[in-house]
Amino acid sequence: MVVEFWGVRGSIPSPGPDTVEYGGNTSCIAIRYGEHNGLIVVDAGTGIKRLGDHLVAQELPHGAIRARLFLTHTHWDHIMGFPFFTPIFIPGSEIDVYGPVTHEQETIEQIIGLQLSYRYFPVRQTELAATIRYHELKEQSFELPDGMRVTTKFLNHPVLCLGYRFDYNGKSVTTVYDNEPFRNLFPVDPHDPDYDPALAEEGEEAAEEQNEQLREFYRGSDLLIHDSQYTLQEYLKNRIGWGHSPFEFAINSAHKAEVDSLVFFHHDPLRSDQELRDLLDGYRAMIKGKTLVKLIVAQEQDRLTV
Ligand SMILES: [Zn+2]
Ligand SMILES: [Zn+2]
Structure with a gap:
């Protein structure tokens, strides 16, 4: 498998002089695999715009575009690039869109389609020339052509959000974002009037069990692409409940689950290139000699072979 990063940023596109190196586009990952060069795309953040243009320039001359797009969830930063994904306007393109069902009882098609209405965009969903099929996912495992197995797991986020594990030819790539560590929902401070020791x-125990179940989901992954929007200090200060993970949690979990390489992903929009470089150096020094996990900071236009 070859993993290409087209968008690595969380929350909102963040172009500018401080993000030139790692990139300012929001979530979009492409995975190529197999003898037919199968294309899996995870998320349609703003990074999908350049991916679409690349496909049109490089691959369309050789045949129709065929893609399977897996949406982790429907927060803006993960779907806002979809109306700009050029293949949806090209007759003959075939795009399968997968995503989690939502608690509002709306379908993925309705939520994506809402973006393609005159209120937000000049082209309506009914005008798209490509063949687009929608598939709603829960926790399940299924196979795509050419032996690619996809397994899903619900994550801890304010809206239904799926982690994806892709197993192909003995290798595995797993995405775990947007995700916050499961935590104790009961008061733990004995001075709290609602405190109950039991x-x-x-x-x-419940929180630890849920975190353990998630680790089982990505156990042994060759590449784990994990939410790391905050440092532990930032997280504990005032970002608990926002649905994202600290770097330290990602490292600790990857170590426990015997992951080969951990990719920090969904960078905070305010995180500068210099800060990301410094954080990577600091965490590499911190874990030296303590774990075999390799640390990587997701970078736009980077390609990793698994
Ligand atoms: Zn996000
Ligand atoms: Zn989100």
């Missing part, structure tokens, strides 16, 4: 302990 409940506090029960909550602690």
